Amino acid sequence: MECHDIDAVDVLVCGAGSAGFCAAVQAARAGMKTALVERYGMPGGIMTVMGNNDVALFYAHKRQVIRGIGWEFVVSLADRGFAHIPDMTKDVPHSQLGVKVNIPAAGHWMDEMLLSAGVRLYYGQPAVAVETEGRKVQAVIISTKGGLRRIRASMVIDCTGDGDICAWAGAAYECGDAESGILQPGTVRYYFQAAQVGKVRDEKTLSAFYETGELLEEDTMRHPIKTLRCQNGNNVNHISGFNGADSESKMWADIEGRRSVYRVMKALKKAETGLTVENIAPETGMRETRRILGDWYITAEEYERGISYPDGICYSFYPIDLHQDGMKEIHQIFLIDGQVPQIPLSALIVRDLDNVYVAGRCASGDRLANSAFRVKASCMAMGQAAGAAAAVAVRENGGQTRGCDLERIKAILRADGAIVP
Template identity: 50%
Template sequence: MKIIEGQEFDVIVAGAGCAGFCAAVQAGRAGLNVALFEHFAMPGGTMTVLGSNSIDQFNNPHRPRGDRMVIAGIGWEFVEELARRGFADIPDMDAPYRVHWQYGVRVNPIAAAQCMDDFLLAANVRLFYRQGVVAVETSDTPGGTSLDAVIVTTKAGLVRHRAKIFIDCTGDGDLCAWSGAEFQIADSPQPGTMRLYPCATTSDQQALAEADRAWRAMLAKRPELSNFLLCGGDITGFLRAGGDNTNHVNGLNAADSASRGKAEIEARRAQVALMSALRAAEAPVNILGSAPESGARESRRILGDVVMTGEEYLAKTVYPDAICYTYWFIDIHRENGPSEIVYLRDELTPTISLGAMRPRGLKNVYVAGRCVSSDRANNSAIRVKASCMAMGQAAGAAAAQAIRQGTTDTRAVDTAAVVRYLKEQGAIVPEPQDRPGAGN
């Protein structure tokens, strides 16, 4: 098959979700020649296209007031800019703690994607939307497998692009897996969710309360519907959440196209069943639209030099090469039944290791975002968006340091220099006194 020769870049980022966005902006701001390839026609991934529009969590609410932010950098700059434009609600990060998600920054997906375009273009990132990576070309080198080129789909046909360093932010770890990196994936990954966008057809509180009663009566007769309306379990909760986290889509393996196809058919069937039930209950609700596909909570976890574990997360381990903080809770969704949850309850904060972003056996590749090297429990926490943003920025900074050092070997990169650079760029990096081996 004929492949058209494309271009050569310093850095290619694959996937423009929260992680890829920050990776590309950071590498672009470092003055590198950066390309960002994205399967969808817009940036944001799960946050925009798939409609999961809450960004958690930038703070550790158990730290002293005024010192609660644990993630900043490009992710925080982005939400502040979006808030200035009127399209993000930033809660008070110092508010007394009730539940983790009260600190989520809600964004408008359309404006968020457009703001991401602005950040990316201002950083001189070359944008290749609707140009998904479909294959990789590799070679064996003494330092491990080198990823030499990616093949992307375009309307002109397949195009080959080369780079010195690649950052895999595809959520599914496509580039790493196709280059031969080891990975893990659960036999039965956590359920996904296909978002619906509802709107109320009345503002009459009595009518809404009546709708809740009618819905609960319907649920008593049709227990299968209890898989819906996760947020609040009733019509008013569903409307208040704007349809976020509406349902559980079981059997979704995002790394297996056939499985995904089947699960999406079931997800659509279930959504129409919900709409019919809402109609039968005469609920004052219109469904305006749906995300085009289900969001995946769990996919491939690429194995890196370090595999971060759930035990380490709960022990708030500061890795020797910690590159950013991460904050959420262990949050494993189950197909049938409540999620497995373990909250963090003190001022200590877990971290992400740079070694977890270096896929074993690959020489010139970083991986960032929800497919980073981690066990299942750790991954259920570090997958949240602010953490993905911090990882992405760190990967972009590490790629910039590699190019500065004139190397394509990620293991030769000076971690201390990456840390210094990230701090200059406004990121929060765990301090030396928090690291093992530091004096007390």
């Protein structure tokens, strides 16, 4: 099929989730002609489309370590009454310190921030292939209603979560556990009918349905009905045994996700709880797929120790949080006072490519480290860092990821409110 050029830009960001949104805004604000490609018709990824609207964590040990564009975004929503920012200096579990955003407002405000920065948007037009020359990605092919179209770019930032752009370009990666190939389970969000939530009968129980096989334990993680109600179907199940980086496997993850929610719906109805599920996310959100190998590989030991890197470019903060299949316990390691992990720029530089940065869930690191830095606030910090680095690479370094002036990158980040090591 014939493929026509539709754009030529300085920086092309692929994926409009937490990382891609911040990368595109930062690159554009830094003066780059920037385009953003997104397979959905809405930005936000896991936060909006997949319905996990908890943005964490901006603070470490009661001190803010992530700010910048991501923080500007949540504060703007809060100022308008569409986000709740908790007191992050309280001694409470980390699960209570995330910023809860209103999903429609979050998608809208991302639109506005991107448009205000001058980013060219290609929503609902997924990347499907790349064109390379040597160690460079010359163009990304997207699928549009008018057929395949080509976007040429000096720099590319892969924020697809699955590392699609890098993988298609031949970059090395890891996917799941090196020996077994096992990946963390996914989760599918569902929503209760709002008018019925206040009438739920919490004294009811679903225990009998596990015994009969009408419910699987991982359909609810054996949470009580009160928890399902309070969470409104958010992050309360495991969809195990699938690989989101493989289209066939991902399709079955989505089918199984809907089966799981349907089992919950039937049990709630049969138990006469008064709860009705009226909506569901369009697909199962995956916690783990590809991790693109970069010039640096963040290990769990480094992350836990909070070591300083010569090229530390942003902070991350979240416990090691490796989910396991079914009802197996989550493998968690909590960071003690004084331990604040950094992300080095070299972990965002793709080892096998010269003009591609990676940011977000597919950044370079081992499984345990990745299980911590994959969360939204950290992805926002990485994305903004990659956007600033891409601007410096285009303007001052001949479109090469390596050899950029680190202080120039940091100056751009600070100008947009980021906290840098």
